[in-house]
Amino acid sequence: MILGIDAGGTSTSFVMYDEAGEIVLTHKDKTMHFMTVGFDGITQRLTDFVNVLKDKEIRDEDLFVVIGMAGYGEDLKIREKIEASVFKVFPQAIIMNDAHFAHISALNNQDGVLVISGTGSIAFHKKNNEFSRKGGFGYLIDDGGSGFWIGKQILRTFSRQIDGQIPKTRLYFEMKDQLKLSNDYDIIALVSGLGNEYRNWVADLAGMMSDVNDKYLENIYQSAGIELANMVNSIDVHETTNVAVYGSVLKHNSLVYESFNDNLKDA
Numbered sequence: 543m544i545l546g547i548d549a550g551g552t553s554t555s556f557v558m559y560d561e562a563g564e565i566v567l568t569h570k571d572k573t574m575h576f577m578t579v580g581f582d583g584i585t586q587r588l589t590d591f592v593n594v595l596k597d598k599e600i601r602d603e604d605l606f607v608v609i610g611m612a613g614y615g616e617d618l619k620i621r622e623k624i625e626a627s628v629f630k631v632f633p634q635a636i637i638m639n640d641a642h643f644a645h646i647s648a649l650n651n652q653d654g655v656l657v658i659s660g661t662g663s664i665a666f667h668k669k670n671n672e673f674s675r676k677g678g679f680g681y682l683i684d685d686g687g688s689g690f691w692i693g694k695q696i697l698r699t700f701s702r703q704i705d706g707q708i709p710k711t712r713l714y715f716e717m718k719d720q721l722k723l724s725n726d727y728d729i730i731a732l733v734s735g736l737g738n739e740y741r742n743w744v745a746d747l748a749g750m751m752s753d754v755n756d757k758y759l760e761n762i763y764q765s766a767g768i769e770l771a772n773m774v775n776s777i778d779v780h781e782t783t784n785v786a787v788y789g790s791v792l793k794h795n796s797l798v799y800e801s802f803n804d805n806l807k808d809a
Contacts, residue, residue, distance in 0.1 A: 543600075547609040549574050549587075550640055551661030552742055552790075556591055558605070569594055575612050576624060577680070578738050584627035592631060607635040610643020612662065615678060641666040642673060644788050654784030655777060657770055659791035659798070661745040663688035665773035669783075676773040681741050687769030687798070689745035689791050695762045696747050700729070713756045720750055752795050760797060767801020775807045 543566065548555040554574050558567040573579065574587040592602045614624050614637055628635050641664045645656040649668070656666045662685040664678030681690045696713070703714040704726040723729060736743050751759060770792070774785060785806070792799050 543605055545605045545607045547607065547611075548640065548643060549609060549611045551575050551578075551612045552745070554587060558600075567598070567600070573612070573742070576620070576627075577613060578741065581623045581627045584624065585630050588628065588631040602632070605632070607632040608643075609635055609637045610640040611637055612640045613680070614639045639666075639678075641675065641678065645673075645786075648786040648788055649784055652784065654786060655774055655779075656786045656788060657774055657792065657802070658789045659687050659689065659766070659770055659787075660789030661685075661689050661742060663691070663770060663773070663789075663791075665770070665777065667777050667779070669779075674777070676776055681744075686773070687766040687791070687802075689748040689789075690741060691769065692762055692766050692791065692798075693744035693747035695765070696751055696759070697729075697733070697744065699758045699762070704729070708758075711756050711758055712754055713751070713758050716751060716754050716756075748791060749794070763795060763797035764801040766791065766795075767798045767803075768805050770798070770802045771805035771807075775805075 543561070544559045546557045546559070548557075550573065552573055554571045556567070556569040556571070557565060560566050569591060571587055571590065574584045576584060579587065595602050609628060609632075611624060611628075614621055625637060628637055641656065641658055644658060645666045645668060648656050653669045654667075658664050658666070662678065662681060665676040667674045667676075677684070677686060679685065681688070685691050696717070699708070699713060700717045702708045703710045717723075718726065721729065721732065723732070733740070733743075787793070787799070787802070792802065
């Protein structure tokens with residue numbers, strides 16, 4: 543049987559197929575991104591899933607395993623640590639970046655560009671079996687147009703509304719209500735105490751505030767779309783090519799998607 547693992551920045555999806563391509567098992571777990579759970583956490587997530595298989599009397603030794611792993615990028619030292627963590631559980635697993643993994647699915651292994659905006663962001667391009675990427679540097683450096691990027695802009699705007707640098711709008715009142723802040727400055731202790739959950743918590747603000755009608759939020763979402771479009775526009779493409787989108791931000795925030803689409807340049 544074949545086991546596909548989509549290990550993204552927010553969650554991990556396990557899907558098992560039989561030889562006929564029929565789904566026989568699905569399972570969902572929290573992220574195994576090394577920046578959230580550490581490298582030992584990757585091993586633990588996979589071990590937890592093996593225990594799920596054992597409960598169902600499925601032998602993990604009989605599986606052909608392919609993993610699309612967020613964070614499995616250009617840094618060779620990080621790649622080696624991820625591989626070591628995975629191989630402790632699945633020694634024969636094939637590991638690739640989660641954007642590469644999603645590209646194969648979204649574009650049916652054809653040439654084109656896949657733009658992902660979820661917790662993080664990246665543009666992944668394939669032509670003649672050669673892959674290139676734009677973005678994907680991670681939230682500590684630059685994940686332009688991602689859920690984290692949007693969430694950080696929301697926090698910045700909220701803080702400036704708190705101290706009167708800019709006028710209070712619905713964004714301010716929604717944030718205070720949703721986060722249950724009795725005092726405006728409680729936001730400092732809240733964010734400071736998040737630890738390893740900081741990245742995902744900030745990214746979740748993008749979804750939490752996506753239906754709020756507010757001029758500052760509208761500007762943030764439009765700017766996010768431009769950030770994502772700029773990644774695609776910087777790819778050296780001289781002919782018409784397919785562009786697919788993936789991730790919660792582009793899939794569920796119409797303002798981001800419309801801005802992204804409007805700012806794509808013709809080849």
